[in-house]
Amino acid sequence: MIYVQASWFGAEGPYAGFAAVDSTVRALAGLIKLIGPVEGPPLHAPDFQTGILAGLWGFIAAISSAIGPTEERPGRSCSLSIFESNLAITEFLMFEAMRCGEVIRRIGINRFWPVFPIGIYETKEGWVGVTTATPAQWREFCDVLGLCDLRDDPALLLGEERLKHVERIEREFMPRLKAQTAQHWFAEGLKRKIPIVPVPTITELLQDTEKRARGALVPVLLGVDRGSRRDPCKD
Incomplete structure (x- = not known):
């Protein structure tokens, strides 16, 4: 058996056991401040990016464990920090800041350093x-x-x-x-x-057969009203 556990800040360290949400982790990782107009406050889109990145690192851990088991240790257990998963992006920005001698700043709507367009x-x-x-x-x-x-x-x-x-x-x-x-x-x-x-438009997204098949969109019932919502764990 391969067991992968994900938590906001991992099992060890000063933040272990702290509660968080997507925007908390993105802010601590320095990612929110880089998005938005040059002037004014940054923008935060509730698109569950931290969960997507953590899912990628969890996948890497699981696949690595599946490829390299040994007879003495056929199973693996992995503990994943969602916060540290997102720091992988920030590390590159820090290296670039040291190389260029300046701090990376927001460069406008729909513009993301260092790639354009x-x-x-x-x-x-x-x-x-x-x-x-x-x-x-x-x-x-x-x-x-x-x-x-x-x-x-x-x-x-x-x-x-x-x-x-x-x-x-x-x-x-x-x-x-x-x-x-x-x-x-x-x-x-x-x-x-x-x-x-x-x-895709919102309508096209809700009708996407592939996302429905893997449970990325789940039904929601509010009284007599029925709709769909996105499940970030399966997206």
Whole structure:
């Protein structure tokens, strides 16, 4: 048997036994302060990101235990800290801050350091999520939109460099995304190996057969009203 236990702060340490919620852990890990407009307070979306990251680390622990059991110790028991799972993201930001000599700050709505463009954008019909993490993805993204000048500009090859020219780049690619539907760009992304995915509406999300099959959406009964809610443990 492989047993994986997850708690907010783990079984040991000064926070062990403390109660928490998703926003508490994200704030302690320094993740909330990086999201939102440049001026004003940060934004927090109740999308259960801490549970998703903890689930990933729990999966890694379980699979590692399944691959490497021994005759003397056929089973494994793992204790997982949701807080420490989310610190894995913060560690990278700290290293970058030390390397660059400055603290990472919020850079605006739908903008996430150090990759650009990465976010949700409007199309002719629907919205798409776009990620261009590598130089190859950036070049293919420019090709599919016919933006040869951006593709061939050596100053825009890396995401960190593109963040210095956000307004210029968005002015060029956002109108072109609106020329075709979300499904069109999804098909193009598959062909060119660019992470472009349609963003489902709330109605589409609630009707998603795959999410229903694995219990990510569960029924909720409030008096005589019946609806659905998301189960973050199975999403």
